[in-house]
Every structure is written in structure tokens, then in C-alpha cells.
Amino acid sequence: MGNENSASFALLSLVLLSGILLPPTIQLSFSQPALGSGCKEVEREALLQFKQNLTDPSGRLSSWVGEDCCSWRGVGCNNRTGSIIMLNLNNPFRDSFDSYEDDAVHELRGKISPSLLQLKDLEYLDLSLNNFKGAQLPEFIGSLKELRYLNLSGSFFSGTIPQSLGNLSNLLYLDLNNFLDQSNQIGLGWLSGLSSLKYLNLGGVDLSNTSAYWLEIFSKLHSIVELHLSNCNIPSLPLNPSLNFTSLQVLDLSNNGFNSTLPHWLFNITNLLSLNLSSNDLQGDIPDGFSSLNSLQLLDLSGNSFLEGQLSRNLGTLCNLQTLKLSLNQFSGEVSDFIDGLSECINSSSLARLELGYNQLTGNLPISLGYLKNLRYLELWYNSFLGSIPPSLGNLTFLEELYLTSNQMNGKFPESFGQLSAIRVLELSDNQWEGFITDAHLRNLTSLEELSLIKTSNSSLSFNISFDWIPPFNLRYLVIRYYQLGPKFLTWLRNQTELTTLVLNSASISDTLPSWFLQLNLTLDELDVGGNHLSGRIPNTLVFRFPGSVDLSSNRFEGPIPLWSSNLTKLFLVLSNNHLSGEIPPSLKNCSLMDSLDLGENQLSGNIPAWIGESMPSLSILRLRSNHFNGTIPSELCKLSALHILDLNNLSGEMPVELTSLLYLGTLNLSGNQLVGKIPTQIGKLEWLESLDLSRNKLSGSIPPSMVSIRFLSFLNLSFNNLSGEIPTANQFQTLINPSIYEGNLALCGVPLPKRCSEIDGTPQIPGANEDKEDENGHDKLWLFVSVGLGFIMGFWGVCGTLIIKKSWRYAYFQFFDKIKDQLLTFLALSVVRLKRKMSEKNGAGET
Numbered sequence: 001m002g003n004e005n006s007a008s009f010a011l012l013s014l015v016l017l018s019g020i021l022l023p024p025t026i027q028l029s030f031s032q033p034a035l036g037s038g039c040k041e042v043e044r045e046a047l048l049q050f051k052q053n054l055t056d057p058s059g060r061l062s063s064w065v066g067e068d069c070c071s072w073r074g075v076g077c078n079n080r081t082g083s084i085i086m087l088n089l090n091n092p093f094r095d096s097f098d099s100y101e102d103d104a105v106h107e108l109r110g111k112i113s114p115s116l117l118q119l120k121d122l123e124y125l126d127l128s129l130n131n132f133k134g135a136q137l138p139e140f141i142g143s144l145k146e147l148r149y150l151n152l153s154g155s156f157f158s159g160t161i162p163q164s165l166g167n168l169s170n171l172l173y174l175d176l177n178n179f180l181d182q183s184n185q186i187g188l189g190w191l192s193g194l195s196s197l198k199y200l201n202l203g204g205v206d207l208s209n210t211s212a213y214w215l216e217i218f219s220k221l222h223s224i225v226e227l228h229l230s231n232c233n234i235p236s237l238p239l240n241p242s243l244n245f246t247s248l249q250v251l252d253l254s255n256n257g258f259n260s261t262l263p264h265w266l267f268n269i270t271n272l273l274s275l276n277l278s279s280n281d282l283q284g285d286i287p288d289g290f291s292s293l294n295s296l297q298l299l300d301l302s303g304n305s306f307l308e309g310q311l312s313r314n315l316g317t318l319c320n321l322q323t324l325k326l327s328l329n330q331f332s333g334e335v336s337d338f339i340d341g342l343s344e345c346i347n348s349s350s351l352a353r354l355e356l357g358y359n360q361l362t363g364n365l366p367i368s369l370g371y372l373k374n375l376r377y378l379e380l381w382y383n384s385f386l387g388s389i390p391p392s393l394g395n396l397t398f399l400e401e402l403y404l405t406s407n408q409m410n411g412k413f414p415e416s417f418g419q420l421s422a423i424r425v426l427e428l429s430d431n432q433w434e435g436f437i438t439d440a441h442l443r444n445l446t447s448l449e450e451l452s453l454i455k456t457s458n459s460s461l462s463f464n465i466s467f468d469w470i471p472p473f474n475l476r477y478l479v480i481r482y483y484q485l486g487p488k489f490l491t492w493l494r495n496q497t498e499l500t501t502l503v504l505n506s507a508s509i510s511d512t513l514p515s516w517f518l519q520l521n522l523t524l525d526e527l528d529v530g531g532n533h534l535s536g537r538i539p540n541t542l543v544f545r546f547p548g549s550v551d552l553s554s555n556r557f558e559g560p561i562p563l564w565s566s567n568l569t570k571l572f573l574v575l576s577n578n579h580l581s582g583e584i585p586p587s588l589k590n591c592s593l594m595d596s597l598d599l600g601e602n603q604l605s606g607n608i609p610a611w612i613g614e615s616m617p618s619l620s621i622l623r624l625r626s627n628h629f630n631g632t633i634p635s636e637l638c639k640l641s642a643l644h645i646l647d648l649n650n651l652s653g654e655m656p657v658e659l660t661s662l663l664y665l666g667t668l669n670l671s672g673n674q675l676v677g678k679i680p681t682q683i684g685k686l687e688w689l690e691s692l693d694l695s696r697n698k699l700s701g702s703i704p705p706s707m708v709s710i711r712f713l714s715f716l717n718l719s720f721n722n723l724s725g726e727i728p729t730a731n732q733f734q735t736l737i738n739p740s741i742y743e744g745n746l747a748l749c750g751v752p753l754p755k756r757c758s759e760i761d762g763t764p765q766i767p768g769a770n771e772d773k774e775d776e777n778g779h780d781k782l783w784l785f786v787s788v789g790l791g792f793i794m795g796f797w798g799v800c801g802t803l804i805i806k807k808s809w810r811y812a813y814f815q816f817f818d819k820i821k822d823q824l825l826t827f828l829a830l831s832v833v834r835l836k837r838k839m840s841e842k843n844g845a846g847e848t
């Protein structure tokens with residue numbers, strides 16, 4: 001039993017091994033693990049000692065008992081001699097290099113026991129994705145002379161790489177990816193001993209201080225087939241190295257921050273199959289020289305942000321190229337020449353994946369696109385392509401994913417679109433499409449899973465799909481915004497059983513929510529049917545499971561908040577702008593993970609329940625404006641430490657001082673209430689506040705001086721209260737100079753109002769201003785962290801958070817936001833590793 005285990009482990013790892021290599025692959029041959037021949041006592045003892053020094057919370061080594069150690073899990077023996085040749089303890093439960101508490105239980109931890117040295121015939125050692133918590137990798141690993149395969153990737157070893165590794169002259173594979181090298185001065189001399197090495201991964205190892213001849217050093221590894229030096233902080237690409245890479249097939253230099261042009265020696269590595277230079281800052285054109293790399297199968301230059309100029313036509317003559325990634329650069333000019341080049345291959349081009357997104361390419365897509373018969377993935381979004389989809393697109397019968405979002409394409413969808421029978425993903429938003437989408441376009445798209453179509457103002461496309469149409473596909477993701485689909489609710493959704501995202505926003509649907517709809521057996525991440533004319537009561541029964549968000553806003557729903565809302569675990573319940581009535585049901589208390597509650601613009605009544613502050617601790621948006629609520633603001637609301645937007649109405653009494661404990665509040669809107677008393681003096685503690693509206697209340701007293709420390713404040717309205725005294729002038733107040741902000745407060749004086757304050761008062765004291773200075777010096781480093789860590793969140797709230805308040809803005813900016821979000825996510829994915837490194841550098845520098 002255990003034996004089968006170890007055999008399949010060995011097999012699995014060999015399969016994985018060949019999977020990562022492009023053909024022709026490097027093959028490792030191992031003897032079959034032994035069957036019942038028993039193991040050597042001394043080696044069994046050694047394994048037990050090895051086990052003793054490890055902690056193994058999930059019992060991955062629980063089979064390590066009994067006599068026959070060859071049958072223990074992860075152990076493989078030579079079937080003739082019975083000696084242990086393989087120890088495969090990689091952690092299959094973690095699939096990334098980050099460690100999360102969730103999967104920590106499967107990690108082996110502790111210390112590597114020197115008893116390992118007893119395994120004199122050990123050829124294969126894999127400890128990857130465990131957690132050695134920053135321990136120094138012991139020198140003695142270099143004495144395991146028979147090792148051919150050593151994989152310590154993502155195991156959180158740190159310190160220096162022991163020079164003794166250079167003694168492993170039989171080593172074929174060395175994977176130290178994400179080794180946390182902290183010495184910052186690792187020499188590479190030890191590499192010269194690894195004369196057999198075929199695969200080397202030093203990803204993430206800090207090579208910033210290695211010699212300018214780093215590339216020559218690697219080139220002395222005469223057998224090297226794959227070289228991975230991603231995220232190594234290598235300062236620059238050499239210009240004229242003398243290289244002798246005779247067998248190199250895979251070269252990964254991504255994410256290093258190179259900012260030169262593409263050097264010409266690249267084109268002398270003639271056997272190259274895969275070249276990855278993504279996420280650098282490379283500059284200039286794509287040189288024609290690439291055409292000399294005529295074996296090249298993968299070329300990844302994406303995310304360089306400076307690569308610019310025209311796409312070389314000669315790139316198109318790389319007939320063996322299978323993957324070409326050029327997204328997130330600054331290529332401009334027409335694309336047709338380049339694609340024509342691809343069509344000149346004698347047999348058809350091998351290209352299966354083409355990524356040109358996020359450039360400034362323009363021109364029509366040429367007819368020759370139809371010759372790229374092997375294309376499976378075509379990413380052209382966020383460019384300036386013009387014209388219509390060429391009918392020859394229909395010839396791409398293997399095409400699975402097509403991304404055209406955010407271009408300036410127009411024209412009708414050609415009939416031949418309907419021939420894309422392999423298509424799974426269609427992202428077509430934000431173009432100027434014309435004509436109709438009919439049943440015929442969709443009839444043969446049997447594999448379609450994702451469709452996204454968001455209208456811009458100058459698209460005249462409409463849907464013309466018959467009422468009783470039965471779709472051939474089963475969608476997972478359907479997003480349609482601003483295109484008319486109504487007036488009837490879509491009956492064809494009835495047998496879409498796999499949906500996880502359903503957005504039919506502003507689709508002119510004037511109907512009731514059909515009862516079958518809420519009975520569909522779906523698990524939805526997002527349901528958004530906002531901005532239609534849906535009417536009637538919201539049905540009380542629901543079969544849907546909602547791990548995500550529900551937006552039924554801006555319709556004509558009546559009656560009480562539906563009972564099922566108390567079953568929502570965690571989301572964005574938006575029911576605003578309907579005709580809902582009654583009180584907020586106490587059952588909503590169950591929604592303890594809710595992060596957003598928007599019930600604004602309805603006819604709800606009663607008090608604002610105090611339990612909201614206690615039962616929904618993660619709430620970040622609370623919006624109850626324009627209802628018939630009465631009473632005071634319950635101070636329990638101030639326990640909502642994550643609250644970012646607070647928007648209430650029809651309330652009396654004083655502003656609770658506790659409001660100032662809502663430290664992360666970004667928007668506070670209490671306008672048009674009956675509030676009396678002073679603005680709390682501590683309001684300056686709300687330093688994330690971007691928007692503050694206290695207009696049309698009965699507030700008195702002065703503008704608290706602490707307000708000048710709210711440095712993001714970009715929207716302020718204090719008009720029509722009884723405020724008095726001088727308007728502050730420091731910091732952000734220098735920009736808040738529209739007199740209407742302060743109008744209707746007869747006793748306010750100072751800039752920007754025409755009324756001057758009396759000279760004797762002098763300048764008011766501004767305690768916040770000095771603190772501010774200190775902040776800037778002392779917390780510089782912290783600020784850097786915050787800006788990266790919160791950058792995305794701030795960006796999100798800065799655009800979206802505020803927009804939720806004003807519905808009109810929200811719709812106008814929605815597409816903009818979608819686009820920004822996409823860009824941010826792509827950008828983040830590409831740069832997060834680099835950022836991390838830069839952050840830790842900054843941090844380290846700050847500490848010394």
C-alpha cells in the first residue's frame with residue numbers, strides 16, 4: 001500500500017517535472033522503488049531521527065512506523081540494493097509561495113537533522129513548500145554527493161546559500177526558488193562545481209551585489225537547459241558578454257528591473273525555446289533579430305511598460321512560436337503588418353496564444369488573422385483597434401478566449417462569428433458595435449461560459465433574440481450593462497444552471513421578478529439587476545445561495561425587506577432607490593459578515609436599530625438616507641471600526657462624539673437632518689475622511705481646528721447651519737475655497753467668505769498642523785507601506801466608494817471604474833513581487 005504510495009509519488013514528480021519543461025525535455029531516470037525488499041536498518045534509524053526533529057501537525061509522516069522504511073510515504077528505495085534513493089516530502093497542500101494560516105497545518109517545520117547523511121545513495125530530495133521559518137540551510141546538504149535532484153523552493157530557508165552545494169557534482173536539478181537570501185552578497189563561485197546541472201532556479205535570490213559578469217558565470221554551466229533568475233534584483237543586462245550557452249532552451253529573467261534596450265546577444269542563443277523578460281522596464285523597439293531564434297516557442301516580454309515602437313514584421317516569421325506575450329508595453333502603430341508576417345509560414349503558424357493587451361496599437365484587424373489556425377487565446381483589449389471584426393475570424397475554430405474590451409471597434413458582428421464553436425470567453429465591452437446580436441450568432445457557441453458586454457454611449461448594437469430561444473451553452477459569467485434586453489425578463493436564463501455571476505444592469509427590463517428565477521439552484525457571487533423597472537414584492541423564498549453581493553437597487557420593488565436577506569452571509573446588499581417599506585427586520589442581525597448595507601431612498605421607517613453596530617462588525621458602508629427613519633444616531637454605530645461610508649437621514653439630537661472613533665471613515669454624510677450642538681472637536685481623528693457633508697442641520701459653535709489634519713478631505717459641505725468663528729486656512733482648507741461650502745452660516749468669517757474676522761482674535765491655534773510635520777518625518781516609512789498596502793483600497797474607495805453616494809455619478813463612472821479596476825488588478829499581479837522586494841529593501845534600509 002505504502003509502496004504504491006511512494007511509487008506514485010515518484011511517478012507524479014517525474015510527470016510534473018516533464019510538465020514544466022518544453023519538449024524536448026530533460027529526462028531523469030530513477031530505479032523503481034523497491035517492492036518488499038526491506039530497508040537498511042541504519043537508514044531506517046536515520047529517517048526516524050530526521051522525523052524527530054520535524055513538527056508535523058497534520059501527520060504527513062504518520063506512515064513512518066514499522067520495519068520496512070521503503071514503504072513509508074515519500075520514501076523510495078533502489079529495488080536491487082534496498083537503499084534509499086528518494087525522499088519526496090514536498091507539501092502538496094500549498095500551491096503558492098505564500099504561506100497562509102489556512103494551509104499551515106500541512107507544513108513540515110523544524111530542523112533538518114544531520115542524520116540525513118546516513119542516506120548515502122540519496123539521489124532525489126524534495127522539501128519544497130514546507131516551512132523552515134527562515135532557518136539557515138545546513139552546510140552538510142553539500143555532502144549528499146549522489147544527489148541529482150534537490151528542490152527546496154518555497155520552503156522558507158534563509159541566510160546564505162551554503163557554498164558546499166558546489167560539491168554536488170552529480171546534480172542535474174537545483175531549485176532554490178524563493179530562497180530568502182538575506183546575506184545580500186552571495187557569490188556564485190560554488191556554481192562552477194555543478195558541472196552536470198541542467199536546471200537551475202534561483203528565483204527571488206538577491207543577486208544585486210554579484211559581479212557584472214554574472215551572465216558569464218551562468219554560461220559556464222555547459223549543460224544548462226533551463227535557467228530561471230526571476231525577481232533576483234539583478235541590476236543590469238550586460239551589453240557584450242562572451243557566452244557559450246550551447247544547450248540553453250529556457251531563459252527566465254523576468255521581474256528584475258532591467259531598463260536598457262533588448263541586447264543583441266539574446267539572438268545568439270539559437271536553441272532558445274522560451275524567453276521570459278516580462279515585468280522589467282525595458283526600452284525601445286522589438287528588434288528584427290528575434291527572427292534568428294527560429295526555434296522559439298515562447299516569448300514573454302509583457303509588462304515592461306517602456307517597450308515601445310512598432311511590432312517587427314519579422315517577429316511574425318517565427319513559425320514555431322506558440323506563445324507571444326507583449327501586453328502592458330507601449331507598442332504603437334498598426335498591427336496588420338505583423339499579423340501578415342505570421343500568415344507567411346509555410347505550414348500554418350504555431351501561434352496558440354497572442355497577448356497584445358494594454359498597448360497603443362491601432363489599425364484594423366487584418367483578414368490574415370484567419371490564417372492563425374492554431375490560435376486558442378487572443379488578447380487585444382485596451383488598445384485603439386479600429387474597424388470591424390474580420391469575417392475570417394470565424395476560421396479560428398480552436399479559439400477559446402477572445403478579449404476585445406476597450407478598443408474603438410465598430411461595425412456588425414459577422415455571421416461567421418457563429419462558427420467559433422470552441423469559444424469559452426468573450427469579453428467585448430466598451431467598443432462601438434453596431435447592428436444586432438441574434439440567435440444565429442449564438443446558436444453554435446456550445447462552449448460559451450463567459451460573456452461580458454458593457455455598452456458605451458456610441459454603440460448602437462441591440463439584441464434581437466427570440467422570446468422562446470433556448471441557448472446551446474451553459475454560462476458561468478454573464479455581464480450585460482446598458483444594453484436593452486427587456487421589457488420581459490429573460491426566459492432563457494431558466495436552464496442556465498452554472499451561473500455564478502449575473503449582471504443585467506440597466507437593461508430596460510420592466511417585469512416582475514419571475515418566481516422561477518429565485519428558485520434556480522444557483523450559487524451566486526454577484527447578482528445585479530439594478531437600474532431596471534422591476535416591480536412588485538421581492539419574493540420571500542429563495543433557493544439561490546449567495547456568497548457574494550446582491551444589488552436590486554433603482555427598481556420599483558415594494559413591500560418589506562425580504563426574509564431571505566437574513567440568510568445572506570457576506571456581501572453588498574444594495575436595495576436602494578426602491579419603494580420598500582416597514583422597519584429594518586431584526587433577522588438581519590444574522591448577517592454577521594455583511595460588509596455593506598445600502599437601503600437608501602426607500603420608505604423604511606422606525607428607529608435605526610442599535611444592533612447594527614454590534615451584529616455587523618465588518619460593515620464598511622452603511623447608507624440609510626432618504627427613508628422615514630426617526631430618532632437619534634445610535635452611538636453603537638461607532639463600534640463599526642471598518643466603516644468607510646456613513647450616510648443617514650431624518651435624525652435629531654447631537655452628533656455622538658463616538659463618531660470620531662470610526663477611524664477609517666471615508667465619507668460621512670449627515671446632511672438634511674435635525675442635528676444640534678457642536679461638531680465634535682475630535683473630528684480631526686478621522687484622517688481618512690474624503691467627503692464630509694453636514695449641511696442643512698442646526699449645528700452651532702466653531703469649525704473644530706483639528707479638521708485641518710484631515711489631509712484627504714476633498715469634498716466639504718457645512719452650509720446652512722449656525723456655525724460661527726473663523727474658517728481655518730491651513731492644509732487642505734487652502735483648497736476648500738468655494739464660498740458655497742460655508743454659506744448660510746451667518747456668524748462664520750474669513751477666507752473664502754467676504755466677511756473678515758476681527759483682527760484681535762489673531763490666528764486660531766492649529767494643533768493639528770504641527771503633528772502633521774512630525775508625521776511626515778517620523779512615519780515616512782510607514783506611509784510607504786500604507787500607500788502600497790492600502791493603495792488599491794484607497795483607489796477603490798476614492799472612485800467607487802464616493803460614487804455609491806451619488807447615484808448619478810455612479811452610473812457615469814461605472815465603466816471608468818471597471819476599467820481602472822482591471823488595469824489595477826493586472827498591474828498588481830505583475831508588480832506585486834517587485835513591490836514586495838522594494839518594500840523590504842526600504843524597510844531594511846530604514847532599520848540599519
Ligand SMILES: *[C@@H]1O[C@H](CO)[C@@H](O)[C@H](O)[C@H]1NC(C)=O
Pocket residue numbers: 016017020090091128129151152153173174175199
Ligand atoms: C520544485 O517544487 C516546486 C513546488 O513543489 C515545483 O513547482 C517545481 O516545479 C519543482 N522544481 C522542479 C525543478 O521540479
Ligand SMILES: *[C@@H]1O[C@H](CO)[C@@H](O)[C@H](O)[C@H]1NC(C)=O
Pocket residue numbers: 030031032035079080
Ligand atoms: C527494478 O528497476 C529497474 C529499473 O527501473 C526495472 O527495470 C526493474 O523492472 C525493476 N525490478 C523490479 C523487481 O521491480
Ligand SMILES: *[C@@H]1O[C@H](CO)[C@@H](O)[C@H](O)[C@H]1NC(C)=O
Pocket residue numbers: 049050052053111113
Ligand atoms: C533532534 O533530534 C535529536 C535526536 O534524534 C535530539 O537529540 C535533538 O535534540 C533534536 N533537536 C531538535 C532541535 O529538535
Ligand SMILES: *[C@@H]1O[C@H](CO)[C@@H](O)[C@H](O)[C@H]1NC(C)=O
Pocket residue numbers: 222244246
Ligand atoms: C562552449 O562549450 C562547449 C561545450 O558545451 C565546448 O566544447 C566549447 O569549447 C565551448 N566554447 C568556448 C569558446 O568556450
Ligand SMILES: *[C@@H]1O[C@H](CO)[C@@H](O)[C@H](O)[C@H]1NC(C)=O
Pocket residue numbers: 259
Ligand atoms: C536605469 O536604472 C539606473 C539605476 O536605477 C538609473 O541610474 C538609470 O538612469 C536608468 N536608465 C534609464 C534609461 O532609465
Ligand SMILES: *[C@@H]1O[C@H](CO)[C@@H](O)[C@H](O)[C@H]1NC(C)=O
Pocket residue numbers: 240241264265268
Ligand atoms: C553572435 O555570434 C556571432 C557568430 O557566432 C558573433 O560574431 C557575434 O559577435 C555574436 N554576437 C553577440 C552580440 O554576442
Ligand SMILES: *[C@@H]1O[C@H](CO)[C@@H](O)[C@H](O)[C@H]1NC(C)=O
Pocket residue numbers: 367368369370371392395
Ligand atoms: C477562411 O475559410 C474560408 C472557407 O473555409 C476560406 O475560403 C478563406 O480563405 C479562409 N480565410 C482565411 C483568412 O483563412
Ligand SMILES: *[C@@H]1O[C@H](CO)[C@@H](O)[C@H](O)[C@H]1NC(C)=O
Pocket residue numbers: 415416417418419440441443444
Ligand atoms: C452552425 O452549425 C451548423 C451545423 O454545423 C451550420 O450549418 C451553420 O452554418 C452554423 N451556423 C453558423 C452561424 O455558423
Ligand SMILES: *[C@@H]1O[C@H](CO)[C@@H](O)[C@H](O)[C@H]1NC(C)=O
Pocket residue numbers: 470471472473474495496
Ligand atoms: C436547455 O433546455 C433545452 C430544452 O429543455 C435543452 O435542449 C438544452 O440542452 C438545455 N441547455 C442546457 C445548457 O442545459
Ligand SMILES: *[C@@H]1O[C@H](CO)[C@@H](O)[C@H](O)[C@H]1NC(C)=O
Pocket residue numbers: 521
Ligand atoms: C443544487 O445543486 C447542487 C450542486 O450545485 C446539488 O448538489 C443539489 O442537489 C441541487 N439541488 C437541487 C434541489 O437540485
Ligand SMILES: *[C@@H]1O[C@H](CO)[C@@H](O)[C@H](O)[C@H]1NC(C)=O
Pocket residue numbers: 540541542563564565567
Ligand atoms: C435560509 O437558509 C436555510 C438553509 O439554507 C433555509 O432552510 C431557509 O429556508 C432560508 N430562509 C429563507 C427565508 O430563505
Ligand SMILES: *[C@@H]1O[C@H](CO)[C@@H](O)[C@H](O)[C@H]1NC(C)=O
Pocket residue numbers: 605606607630631
Ligand atoms: C418615529 O416614528 C414612529 C412611527 O413610525 C412613531 O411611532 C414614533 O413616535 C416616532 N418617534 C419619534 C421620536 O419621532
